[in-house]
Amino acid sequence: MTIFKEQNKYKEFCELLISGDHSKCSEFVHKNSKDITLQEFYENIIKRALYEIGLLWETNKISVATEHLATSIVEAILNEFYDQIISSERNDKKVIGACVENEFHQIGIKMITDAFELHGWNAYFLGANTPAKELIHLIKTVNPDILALSLSIYFNLPILENMIRKIRKEFPNLSILVGGQAFLHGGQDVLLKYYNVTYLPDMQSIELQITKY
Numbered sequence: 001m002t003i004f005k006e007q008n009k010y011k012e013f014c015e016l017l018i019s020g021d022h023s024k025c026s027e028f029v030h031k032n033s034k035d036i037t038l039q040e041f042y043e044n045i046i047k048r049a050l051y052e053i054g055l056l057w058e059t060n061k062i063s064v065a066t067e068h069l070a071t072s073i074v075e076a077i078l079n080e081f082y083d084q085i086i087s088s089e090r091n092d093k094k095v096i097g098a099c100v101e102n103e104f105h106q107i108g109i110k111m112i113t114d115a116f117e118l119h120g121w122n123a124y125f126l127g128a129n130t131p132a133k134e135l136i137h138l139i140k141t142v143n144p145d146i147l148a149l150s151l152s153i154y155f156n157l158p159i160l161e162n163m164i165r166k167i168r169k170e171f172p173n174l175s176i177l178v179g180g181q182a183f184l185h186g187g188q189d190v191l192l193k194y195y196n197v198t199y200l201p202d203m204q205s206i207e208l209q210i211t212k213y
Contacts, residue, residue: 095122095124164197
C-alpha cells in the first residue's frame with residue numbers, strides 16, 4: 001500500500017491547504033509524490049482533499065475565501081508538474097476538457113486533460129464556465145475524439161444536460177465523458193438518456209477509457 005492511500009495523508013494535505021501556506025503545501029506534495037504515479041497522486045491526495053474542502057465549504061465550516069485560496073494553491077502546484085505530464089510519445093488523438101456554464105471549479109477537468117496528455121494525446125483545456133456556443137465552435141474547429149465535461153455543483157445538472165443536448169444536435173456520435181463532485185449526490189441516471197455519454201467517477205476509470213482508443 002502506497003503512502004497516498006493512507007487516510008491521514010490526504011487529510012494532512014487538506015489541513016495545509018486550509019492554512020493557506022503555499023510553500024508547505026508544495027513541499028508536502030513533492031515529498032510524498034516520489035514513489036507513486038501522477039494519476040494516483042491526483043486521485044488519492046488532490047481529489048480527496050479538494051472534495052473534503054468542498055464539503056467543508058458547503059456546510060459553512062470554512063469561508064469562501066479559504067476555499068478559493070486552497071483551490072488557487074492546488075492549481076499552482078499542478079503547474080509545477082507540467083514537465084512530467086507532457087509525454088514525448090505523441091499521437092494524433094485529441095480531447096477537449098471543459099467545465100459547464102456557471103461552474104468555476106476547474107481543477108478536476110485539468111487533472112483529466114493531464115491524464116490524456118500523459119498518454120500522448122493533444123489536450124485542449126478550456127477550464128471554468130465554458131459557454132455551450134463557444135464549446136461547440138471549438139469542437140467544429142478541433143474535431144476531437146473525446147469531449148470531457150466536469151460538473152462540481154449538483155444544482156447545475158440541468159445546465160449540463162442542456163449542454164449535452166446542444167452538443168448531441170451538432171455531433172450525434174461524439175464520445176462525451178462526464179464526471180465531478182456533483183455526482184456524489186446522484187444524477188448519473190440523467191446521463192443514461194444520451195447516446196455515448198459516459199460517467200467516469202475516478203482516475204482509474206479515465207485510464208481504462210483512454211486505453212480503449
